[in-house]
Amino acid sequence: MTRATVIGAGVAGLCVATELVARGHDVTVCDPSPRPGPHGCSWWAGGMLAPFCEGESAEEPVIRLGQEAADWWAAQGVEVQRRGTLVLTLGRDRRELDRFARRTAEHVTQDANGIAELEPDLDGRFERALLFPGEAHLDPRAALTCLRDRLEAAGVRFRAERGTPEGLTFDCRGLSARDRLSDLRGVKGEMAVLRSHDIRLSRPVRLLHPRYPLYIVPRADGLFMLGATQIESEDRRRSVRSVLELLSAAYALHPAFGEAELVEIGADARPAFPDNLPRVRRRGDTFHVNGLFRHGFLLAPALAKMAVAAACDGTTAEFMDEDHD
Incomplete structure (x- = not known):
């Protein structure tokens, strides 16, 4: 051995x-x-x-x-949710959805009825979305x-x-x-965790925005992970501006997040090569x-x-x- x-x-x-x-x-x-x-x-x-x-x-x-990941994690006994990803945009930013569709593959366009069927709590809030059915979390x-x-x-x-x-x-x-890899750099990411029992999501939702795109990932016990900024910095401090942008975007997705409990705010630096x-x-x-x-x-x-x-x-x-x- x-x-x-x-x-x-x-x-x-x-x-x-x-x-x-x-x-x-x-x-x-x-x-x-x-x-x-x-x-x-x-x-x-x-x-x-x-x-x-x-x-x-x-x-x-x-x-x-990345297409190998879900099967690998499941094979290790990790609970993997295979419900796809829903990508949305506010009406004024619909060009962002068109751009996202052009740059990606393996998605299905959803109208308002399709969105409501996938995520009933988003009924009436969005006219069009992209569903990526082959994704997981x-x-x-x-x-x-x-x-x-x-x-x-x-x-x-x-x-x-x-x-x-x-x-x-x-x-x-x-x-x-970095003591051995001189070309490694840090890219700061900030996130927040909310708890709400007033809204339910069954899959990750990405809300596109020209300035601060958001993703919301549902977890157990009414928890939602909001993320994440991407800043060329190794500073691990949690900034007011980033947190406000994340929370504002979540509120734009659904006003119920305005009454959610703010459970946690976190930040760290991801390792990246050029x-x-x-x-x-x-x-x-x-x-x-x-x-x-x-x-x-x-x-x-x-x-x-x-x-x-x-x-x-x-x-x-x-x-x-x-x-x-």
Whole structure:
């Protein structure tokens, strides 16, 4: 049994550890805070497995590889909701919906009746929408906890001290890996969690807007995740302006959100390379798995498979490059 060390217990590290266990490796995961929590960027994710919607601005590999994510997460015992994504716009911004439709694929146009059938609580509020039926979503916090618990049950050791890595080594530290990856940068994302029992949504809803587009992801117990800003900054402070924009957009989607409980506000910096595509980068005996940008839960499974195959089989990953430093 080959030993392997994974440094970092965020979504990338846990996915890599899962792929290693599937190959029969003896795995140790090192992280100062080895339990999932607000210290990690993955904690603040939306959990949308929406490769076709991401095609509005992302490169082709994101769309193609992201289509594997829902099946991978479900295979790990994570609860995956496969109800698609609904994309809407206010009447004055209908050109945004046309533009979104031109730049994406695998969607079906819905009229007012179709919207009401899909989401009864939005009845009468919108005239037209796009439904992406092949998309899905999950609760990121539940997914991280599920992976962590399954790995521990499989015999994976979790420790806070890094020590000396043993065997195959995978560095999945996100933005903390800038000490080894000089071209990594942080992209700030802010989000809010609301609780309301006055409105129900059964799938993620994206509200397009020229200045501050919004997505709302339903979770259990009347919770809704609102996200997310995208700011070229590593500042993790929660700004009043961003929160006001998120809450204003939610209120525009449905006034019931005006009476919702504001449960949580969060911010973190996502790790990204200059082209916003991830990388598997080898430096000596270490494989760096990083740069997931805003596609953590969407691309981490595919990237983990590539990294483990590169380390174990000597294959060349699609996103693999040599160290530039």
